[in-house]
Amino acid sequence: MVKNIISIDDVITQKLGLDSTYMDDEIVMMDISKGKYYGFNSVGSRVWEIIERPISIKEVVSILIKEFDVDAKTCEDTVLTFLNGLYNESLITIN
Secondary structure: OOOOOOOOOOEEEEOOOOEEEEEOOEEEEEEOOOOEEEEOOHHHHHHHHHOOOOEEHHHHHHHHHHHOOOOHHHHHHHHHHHHHHHHHOOOEEEO
């Protein structure tokens, strides 16, 4: 079960040292220290690109609303669920 740690006001970034690449416009990633493989769909891949540098989740949501046909509430809820999942897998850090 994903624990909700991250809130809309947090600033987050990718964890350093992860090996990722593009396959068919989607990111696949390996956490070598854990021996785990991850694959993101196109929206998840876009979020991963956006959080390459520290950024607030509010800004992530704002960017995605401009790029995708989604309402603010759905976008915020989906982004928070996705990022909390990444946090629980130790793939991102809260700054």
